[in-house]
Amino acid sequence: MREPTFLILTALAGGPRHGYGIIREVTTLSEGRVTLLPGTLYTALDRLTAQGHVAHDRDETVDGRLRRYYRLTPDGRRALEVETVRLRQLATAAETRLGALRPRTA
Template identity: 50%
Template sequence: MSFEMREPTFVILSSLAEGPRHGYGIITDTAGLTGGTMRLQAGTLYAALDRLRVDGLVEVSSEEIVHGRLRRSFTLTTLGRSRLAEEARRRQHGAELALRRLRTKVVGA
């Protein structure tokens, strides 16, 4: 099944592609992945993670209590890896198409 993934979802899944991360780790990693252009708020992140869990793209990999608070780590599921790879290929294809057309226009100008 092919679908266009929104940017925050793509970046969250990309963050988890390296391995399990807890919420704060995802927030800091996504800021790094986007050069600081995307700064997820905790509420936005956890709402997205809940939706991604329901969709079967991520799952909780561990839970621990740190300073009296529950810390969950999340990981990609097999389906999540597959959908991320599909979206990355779709985006790469679109970028390559645009670059080809830009080069053609410059050469033909």
């Protein structure tokens, strides 16, 4: 799973959101580092829906504009949990090796 997909699932872990809302949430939770492109988001949502990680929630119309909401499925939540553990293990493994060769300054 790549970063944009991970961030989409993370955004939905905070509750159902519509596409554009996911884009803004991902910008926020990545601290401005990642700006989701429409092409990435909507193809990812289609793929995640087909995989059962995400489900269509409801449609709303606000000010004449459609909002299509998505939510994380129990399956998607599990996938995100597994992925989170993986990322933490990777970070720890790298930190161990980086730290071993570079003694602390203080």
